[in-house]
Amino acid sequence: MRIGLTLLCMPAQNPVVLWSYAHLEESADSAAAPSPAATSYLPGEFLPDPRHELHLDAEGVAFGPGEDVRYPSLPERVRLLSTCAEDGPSQRAERCLAHLAALDRPAAVEIARTWSRMELPEGAEPLVAALLNFPAAGALESFLDGLGMTDQLHLELREHEERPVTLRDVLLLRGRAHLFSLKRRQDGVRHDVLMRELASLAGGALDGLHLEQVPPAEEALDGEDLDEAQREEQEGEDAFREYAAAEQLVARGGGKCYEASAKGEVSVDEDDDYIDAYVLLDFLNALAHARGSGVRWVLFDTDGESCVVVAGPAAALEALQARGLIPETSPERLAALAARFGHEF
Known part of the structure; x- marks a missing residue:
């Protein structure tokens, strides 16, 4: 059961459900208290490093010999990236525009303004929105600081590592968002580990649990249904083992135990192949609510096979939604489920 829906009313739009709460079963916990080390969720210890190098052929980069990477002059790089981006919108042009924004923000903003008058592919919309809403370099980061969505990771970007432009990528770099697979069986995703990773986004809100x-x-x-290729890969190693699917989500601490179902009331995934992200978020939000914390978790985006979750102060998340920076998650989730399972809801 989901209770206490939080709605944000926006002009000329339907109310948007940002989060909801699981029904928690609360009981006294007679087990030994977990150690502080086991209940401290630091983002630097739980989240993957989001940094990666990016070298685009479109900007005239040359490789070799060995690991040598050579770039043309800065004006030439800007010219080449501008030419590439002006051919868009397309996936290739999106990468060029994002890279251009790190070198010449005003030029990137003007191209984004031109794109905004066209029909945009879905992947281009967050990039254009970020450049038009925050045209000055550092404006998005300052906006997030003002909302309390400050940097939790403090990662230094090296020379050729990609600079984040979209809200999603800035939040990932700050340790305020987490990108993860929903494919429990295929990618070995564990509910317990995933909950701890998501807890680390919340700045100590769930520490002690x-x-x-x-x-x-x-x-x-057991892996009795392995195909022949998988059996060959496992030959000479330990028997294939698959993590057990969760039936209940549990939080223990302070002499209390909280539990909720790991499965939604309506499930179309009878084989437990996928994680239900909404159930996890409902559980974490209910825990934060029970502790009097103002932090909440929201599903930022999903394609049905992976998703991005953002956590932060409730007022900050509502402010992002009010500016159209967080997608309306419920319709997107239904579309993703329909695409995954091949039917409509």
Whole structure:
């Protein structure tokens, strides 16, 4: 059961559900208290490093010998990237425009303004929105600072590493968002580990709670249905083991135990192949609410196979939604599920 829906009313739009709360079963916890080290969720320890190098052929980069990478002069790079971006919108042009924004923001903003008068592919919309809403370099970061969505990772970007432009990428670099696979079986995603990763986005809101799943993920299953290729890969190694699917989500701490189902009331994934991100977020939001914390988790975006979750102060998330920077997650989720399972809801 979901209770206490938080709605944000926007002019000329339907109310948007940003988050909801799981029904928590609360009981006294007689087990030994978990250690502080097991209940402290630091983003630097739980989140993957989002940095990566980016070298675009479109800007005239040359490779070799060995690991040598050579670039033309800065004016030439700007010219080449501008030419590439002006051919858009397209996936190639999007990469060029994002890279151009790090070198010549005003030029990138003008191209984004031109794009905004065209029909944009879905992938281009966040990039154009970021450049037009925050045309000055550093404006998006300052806006987030003012909302309390400050940098939790403090990562230094090296010379050839990609500079974030969109809201999603800035939040990932700051340790305020997490990108993860929903494919539990295929990618070995564990509910307990994922909850701890998501807790690390929240600046200590859930510290002191040990987040678990029942049955424990370590209760692995046999791989009797492996195909021949998988069996060959496993030859000479330990028997293939699959993490157990969670039935219950559990949080223990302060002499209390909180539990909720790991599955939604309506499930079309009878084989437990996928993680239900909404159920996880409902559980974390209910825990934060029960502790009097103002932090909330929202599903930022999903394609049905992976998703991005953002956490922060409730007022900050509402401010981002009010500016149209957080997608309306409920319709997108239904579309993603329909695409995954091949039917409509």
